């Protein structure tokens with residue numbers, strides 16, 4: 473499906489929230505997802521559920537083009553078989569340039585998989601995109617203990633072009649609240665990325681919101697939150713986004729309609 477172009481007003485809305493518009497040299501984390509009116513992100517665990525309409529889907533791909541990397545959790549990888557590339561390359565390019573640009577503007581796909589259960593095969597969309605030259609080869613982030621135990625699986629994945637990187641210090645005993653600081657260090661020290669866009673799923677979003685809430689604005693893990701609200705109700709069996717504790721720490725809040733959806737963009741922490 474080809475994506476409809478973004479109107480200039482949509483770019484003007486998004487641009488102030490992009491990593492390229494920050495003067496900080498710190499890692500820039502954007503959290504983004506699509507939710508229903510009852511704050512569900514899918515119909516149930518493991519069920520791929522399209523919520524974004526075409527206009528907000530384009531918005532997501534515009535965001536992908538502006539980040540070094542994109543991360544999803546292992547649950548999302550298993551449920552959605554995501555492509556994790558950018559399918560909205562700059563409109564000024566055409567033909568061969570355009571496929572080159574699809575690769576250039578695609579972020580590095582990261583799969584957060586503490587217990588290393590991911591099954592990536594040549595049929596996985598992320599690898600199909602990489603082998604066709606329209607996306608980058610993915611990296612799987614696993615705990616140090618699973619990394620040490622799984623030499624054969626790592627070797628098999630490396631033959632497919634997939635890198636497996638241990639999150640230093642992360643074991644099955646690490647309290648959930650402490651893991652995001654270790655993951656952040658892996659982004660900076662091992663992957664050397666400057667910006668990452670995190671697309672979900674529920675466990676990733678809820679933990680990240682909780683981890684970000686405890687920081688001050690200069691320490692906040694997440695810099696920007698971009699949420700698409702779709703005009704549907706998914707019901708109580710749906711997978712819910714709701715962090716463990718209440719939070720009221722968003723600033724620079726703006727809303728913009730995208731087709732039948734509405735998108736909220738905000739900064740984490742006090743106003744800048």
Ligand SMILES: NC(=O)c1ccc[n+]([C@@H]2O[C@H](COP(=O)([O-])OP(=O)(O)OC[C@H]3O[C@@H](n4cnc5c(N)ncnc54)[C@H](O)[C@@H]3O)[C@@H](O)[C@H]2O)c1
Pocket residue numbers: 504505506507512513514515516517518519520521523544545546547548549551552584585586587588648651652671672673674675676677679711
């Ligand atoms: N609407 C949307 O925007 C959207 C986006 C993504 C996913 N989804 C949906 O969400 C569902 C999947 O969500 P989920 O919660 O089951 O899985 P998830 O994608 O959050 O993945 C969970 C896995 O991520 C890793 N992980 C998560 N938090 C971690 C932490 N703090 N430290 C270390 N590792 C951590 C672990 O390996 C864990 O098993 C699917 O139904 C999918 O379709 C919707």
Ligand SMILES: Nc1nc(=O)c(N)c(NC[C@H](O)[C@H](O)[C@H](O)COP(=O)(O)O)[nH]1
Pocket residue numbers: 505506520521522523524529532544548552553554555556557597671672700
């Ligand atoms: N913005 C958004 N709207 C949705 O309705 C939806 N279901 C997701 N889900 C995010 C998750 O990361 C998905 O797995 C990717 O959106 C898969 O998409 P790609 O194949 O990579 O384009 N995200």
